[in-house]
Amino acid sequence: MGCGNVFFTLLITFSVALITYNIIISSNAPLKQELPGPSRSSSSITVDPIIKMPVDKSRGGSGSKRLFHTAVTASDSVYNTWQCRVMYYWFKKMKETPNSDMGGFTRILHSGKADKHMNEIPTFVAQPLPSGMDQGYIVLNRPWAFVQWLQQADIKEDYILMSEPDHIIVKPIPNLSRDGLGAAFPFFYIEPKKYESVLRKYFPEEKGPITDIDPIGNSPVIVGKESLKKIAPTWMNVSLAMKKDPETDKAFGWVLEMYAYAVSSALHGVGNILFKDFMIQV
Incomplete structure (x- = not known):
């Protein structure tokens, strides 16, 4: 028993040390805007048909900032509100650091009524x-x-980062989108090919191969504002249609709305550059 306890203690200690090391490394590693590929000199951009990953590394343009607006949807629950306050705190710290393309911030509160944190966090009531x-x-x-926010709010930036209350920003975020493509995090559990028969109800074959649907949700995604204005109503309608369909609802469960965004983005021809280092899931 004594040896077993010692081994268990050592195992726990090693695990904690390993997790701590990974967190330190990930928080210090820069979020790279450069993209994988063999050449920096090419002026063309090649897109992988499955993951929409450009292989050209050049940023192009004059180097001026392309600011994006961070938008977070939230309920009025105590827990969700606490998450938003923590997230906004870190947003403000990272916004002013070098290499940041972070512009304004909005909490989209879909409770239908204002709360006591309106003066603390920039908020749109939906x-x-x-x-x-x-x-x-x-x-x-x-x-x-x-949909309501995009129709009614005066959004200065040309790009939108859709985020969530439980996201903590640990480094400045550059605008990773480019050339009409969004920038998104690939989720291993979003599998369009696996659920092709279900998804064809919403993305018929004449719209293109099932691989046009990226393995993403709506967050984190950086996308052009005008593109999102087109995607959002479709995203809403596809989400409602999926929820009403028993087969789709059973297949997708709690990630149904994520599939709905991926489908809607594909329906409007908006592909996404997939960045595995966009987010760390813990």
């Missing part, structure tokens, strides 16, 4: 879906909230 329409899946309010 109306929730009509009672019962979300069928207990509160995330369905997210695309509807974005």
Whole structure:
């Protein structure tokens, strides 16, 4: 028993040390805007048909900042509000650092009413879906909230970063989108090919191969504002249609709204550059 306890203690100590090391390394590593590829000199851009990853590394342009607006949808729950306050704190710290293309910030509050944190966090109040329409899946309010915000708010920046309350920004974020493509994090559990028969209800074959649907959700995604204005209403309608369909609802469960965004982006021809170092999941 004594040897077992010593071994268990050593195992726990080693695991904690390894996790701590990985966190330190990841927080110090720069979020690279350079993209993989054999050449920096080519002026053309090549896109992988599956992951939409450009192989040209040059940034192009005059080097001027392309600011993006960070938008976070939230409910009025105590927990969600606390997450937003923490996230906004780190947003402000990272915004002013070098290599940041971070512009304004908005909490899109889809409770339909203001709260006491309006003066602390820049907030747009969106109306929730009509009672019962979300069928207990509160995330369905997210695309509807974005539709309202994009239609009614005065957004200065030309790009939008869609984020979530539980995201903590640990380094300055450059604008990773380019050439009409969004920039997104690839989720291993978003598998369009696996669920092709289900997704063809919303992305018919004449729209293109199933690989046109990227393995993403709506967050984190940096995308052009005008592109998102086109995507958002479709995202809302596809989300509602998926939730109403028993087969789709059963297949996708809690990630249904993520699939809906991926489908909607593909329907509008907006591909995404996939950055595995965009986010760390813990």
